[in-house]
Amino acid sequence: MTADRFDLGGGEPIITLRDVAKSYWRGAQEIPVLQGIDIEIPAGSYIALMGPSGSGKTTLLNLIAGIDRPTGGSLEVCGHELNGLDDDELASWRNAHVGFIFQNYNLVPVLNAFENVELPLLLTGAGRRERRERVGQALALVNLADQMWSYPRQLSGGQEQRVAIARAIVTDPDLLVADEPTGALDAKNAEEVLALMERLNTELGKTIVMVTHDPKAAHHARHQIHLEKGVFDRTVEVNR
Amino acid sequence: MRWLALIWKSLMRSKRRTLLIVGSLVLSVFTVAVLQSLLTTLDAVTNNPNSSNRLVVRHKSGLTQMLPRSYEAYLRQQPEVETVCAIQWFGGYYQDPRNFFANFASDETTLFQTFREEFGISGITEAQIKDYLRDGAGCIVGESLAKKNGWKVGDVVPLTGTIFPISPRLTIRLIFRSPKPSDENVLHFHYKVLEEGVPRMKGLVGSFWARTRRSEDIPRLIERVDRHFANSAYETLTETENAFNLSFVRMLGNIGAIIQGITAAVVVAIVIVTGNTMATAIRERATEIAVFRAMGFSAGRVLVLLLSEGVLLVGAGGLFGVMLAHLAAGGIRGSLGAAMPFFADFAILPHTVFACLAGALAIGMLATFIPAYAATRRPITDGLKAVG
Numbered sequence: 001m002t003a004d005r006f007d008l009g010g011g012e013p014i015i016t017l018r019d020v021a022k023s024y025w026r027g028a029q030e031i032p033v034l035q036g037i038d039i040e041i042p043a044g045s046y047i048a049l050m051g052p053s054g055s056g057k058t059t060l061l062n063l064i065a066g067i068d069r070p071t072g073g074s075l076e077v078c079g080h081e082l083n084g085l086d087d088d089e090l091a092s093w094r095n096a097h098v099g100f101i102f103q104n105y106n107l108v109p110v111l112n113a114f115e116n117v118e119l120p121l122l123l124t125g126a127g128r129r130e131r132r133e134r135v136g137q138a139l140a141l142v143n144l145a146d147q148m149w150s151y152p153r154q155l156s157g158g159q160e161q162r163v164a165i166a167r168a169i170v171t172d173p174d175l176l177v178a179d180e181p182t183g184a185l186d187a188k189n190a191e192e193v194l195a196l197m198e199r200l201n202t203e204l205g206k207t208i209v210m211v212t213h214d215p216k217a218a219h220h221a222r223h224q225i226h227l228e229k230g231v232f233d234r235t236v237e238v239n240r
Numbered sequence: 241m242r243w244l245a246l247i248w249k250s251l252m253r254s255k256r257r258t259l260l261i262v263g264s265l266v267l268s269v270f271t272v273a274v275l276q277s278l279l280t281t282l283d284a285v286t287n288n289p290n291s292s293n294r295l296v297v298r299h300k301s302g303l304t305q306m307l308p309r310s311y312e313a314y315l316r317q318q319p320e321v322e323t324v325c326a327i328q329w330f331g332g333y334y335q336d337p338r339n340f341f342a343n344f345a346s347d348e349t350t351l352f353q354t355f356r357e358e359f360g361i362s363g364i365t366e367a368q369i370k371d372y373l374r375d376g377a378g379c380i381v382g383e384s385l386a387k388k389n390g391w392k393v394g395d396v397v398p399l400t401g402t403i404f405p406i407s408p409r410l411t412i413r414l415i416f417r418s419p420k421p422s423d424e425n426v427l428h429f430h431y432k433v434l435e436e437g438v439p440r441m442k443g444l445v446g447s448f449w450a451r452t453r454r455s456e457d458i459p460r461l462i463e464r465v466d467r468h469f470a471n472s473a474y475e476t477l478t479e480t481e482n483a484f485n486l487s488f489v490r491m492l493g494n495i496g497a498i499i500q501g502i503t504a505a506v507v508v509a510i511v512i513v514t515g516n517t518m519a520t521a522i523r524e525r526a527t528e529i530a531v532f533r534a535m536g537f538s539a540g541r542v543l544v545l546l547l548s549e550g551v552l553l554v555g556a557g558g559l560f561g562v563m564l565a566h567l568a569a570g571g572i573r574g575s576l577g578a579a580m581p582f583f584a585d586f587a588i589l590p591h592t593v594f595a596c597l598a599g600a601l602a603i604g605m606l607a608t609f610i611p612a613y614a615a616t617r618r619p620i621t622d623g624l625k626a627v628g
């Protein structure tokens with residue numbers, strides 16, 4: 001594993017993984033899922049994480065996003081050594097630095113679009129007025145200012161995912177992680193969501209790590225990293 | 241404040257389930273509050289501090305047997321005894337046999353001294369008492385009884401006898417107020433009316449109520465009185481007024497054990513219902529909880545939010561239940577109070593309210609805490625994988 005194989009361009013790394021490993025145990029039997037993952041991802045990257053089913057994409061993404069812990073190695077993300085944070089510190093770190101986009105949107109059904117987007121802001125010191133302002137901006141950014149008071153069941157899948165994206169960016173995190181964000185969408189809606197994510201990367205400078213199966217989706221990223229059985233296989237630079 | 245809307249909307253997620261859990265809590269808190277208050281009421285009957293220095297002397301073979309009125313002289317001679325009142329249960333009714341209330345033929349000369357507290361003696365004037373003493377066909381009634389029948393001082397009350405073959409027409413000379421409602425559901429008239437109207441009652445009475453100077457004297461006195469009349473033609477059974485009342489409460493069966501049994505069953509049922517409902521509700525939200533935590537909500541914060549929901553639910557249920565019990569207490573006083581005098585005192589007392597609310601909250605906390613704690617211990621990645 002040489003450095004040039006994973007040259008993702010220059011710039012300060014926002015994500016640094018050193019010899020990261022993750023195993024599960026079934027009884028006494030160790031099942032390695034990730035092994036020897038070494039990578040530096042510069043700030044402002046847009047990376048598509050690809051690979052066959054079961055290759056460890058979601059596992060790696062969860063480690064980077066700080067909702068899972070490695071069994072070996074270390075991760076430095078957004079300026080913090082994640083192994084050094086306890087669970088509560090890790091939670092505040094996520095709130096400040098990471099936005100999540102899920103395949104199933106995972107909006108809270110009893111909250112309207114405004115309230116869903118407001119959720120992560122409730123943890124910050126932001127007052128009522130500031131929250132209202134920021135939620136408004138985030139929803140305007142995803143082009144849903146007119147659906148502010150709609151409930152998830154009143155929205156289309158594409159709209160729901162855009163609300164979820166607004167929720168992910170409302171705290172202005174440095175890093176967005178997305179696990180199959182277009183997996184549940186039809187081609188047209190998928191295209192819209194991907195275009196939106198591309199704008200978040202190019203215009204707002206968000207670093208994005210996106211897991212996807214879909215080559216068309218991966219084409220929107222600037223780099224594709226392929227995982228194979230828990231190790232990096234190859235990277236491809238996308239010429240957009 | 242910023243969390244309140246979130247908690248409220250979460251509660252309204254499944255209105256049916258929220259209603260079910262609040263409803264079953266209302267019902268069980270209501271049931272437990274009423275039953276426990278019943279027990280408190282009965283306890284008060286047999287632990288009446290006012291009657292702690294009174295004792296009742298009656299025939300050893302039962303309440304239907306009479307004692308010679310001459311026994312009164314012996315009782316009065318005892319140094320511990322302050323005053324003695326001869327009383328006979330008359331068992332008459334006014335207009336309608338279902339219109340029950342306690343009425344007695346009693347020795348008017350000692351009645352007020354023997355039952356000072358019950359007659360609220362400080363509120364009665366000498367002149368009022370004299371009015372009653374002067375009129376051999378007079379009677380006295382408690383205020384709530386008078387109110388129920390629309391009686392005023394000077395009205396004539398025809399009382400139809402059921403045990404005794406007389407139906408005296410009594411003129412109300414005094415309406416008294418008592419500290420306890422049950423003591424106001426009473427009518428007394430002169431003993432002579434019974435003695436003169438019923439030949440077989442000549443020189444006889446059902447019971448003597450003796451007031452002692454100090455309650456410590458009572459055990460000695462009881463023993464001495466019963467020993468004195470042992471082996472006579474009229475043997476006595478002497479006991480404290482509380483013990484006497486207890487024998488009436490006992491006629492209802494072992495009501496304490498029944499009430500505690502039902503209470504335990506209701507508590508077990510509500511623990512199971514609440515526990516199950518909360519566990520299901522929280523399990524269904526596994527994904528949502530994981531999403532909250534991914535967004536930066538700490539396990540503790542999620543736990544507090546879920547606990548708040550649970551506490552709000554059972555708090556509302558408990559509060560409504562207690563309020564309902566309070567409303568029902570009025571009905572019980574009116575209905576059961578007519579059949580059993582002491583139910584006129586029925587009330588949901590503060591300590592019962594407190595115990596019911598505390599119990600409901602404890603159950604709610606526990607029922608929420610266990611599944612909520614388990615949910616926040618689960619890895620976030622598990623929750624995100626769950627289909628939700």
Ligand SMILES: Nc1ncnc2c1ncn2[C@@H]1O[C@H](COP(=O)(O)OP(=O)(O)OP(=O)(O)O)[C@@H](O)[C@H]1O
Pocket residue numbers: 024025031033051052053054055056057058059060
């Ligand atoms: N909690 C767990 N316990 C045991 N094994 C697990 C657990 N989570 C994941 N795995 C295993 O780790 C491997 C990688 O899983 P992961 O979800 O990262 O795959 P993936 O690349 O995201 O696959 P897909 O494309 O299907 O989503 C799989 O073989 C899976 O069985």
Ligand SMILES: [Mg+2]
Pocket residue numbers: 057058059179211
């Ligand atoms: Mg996956």
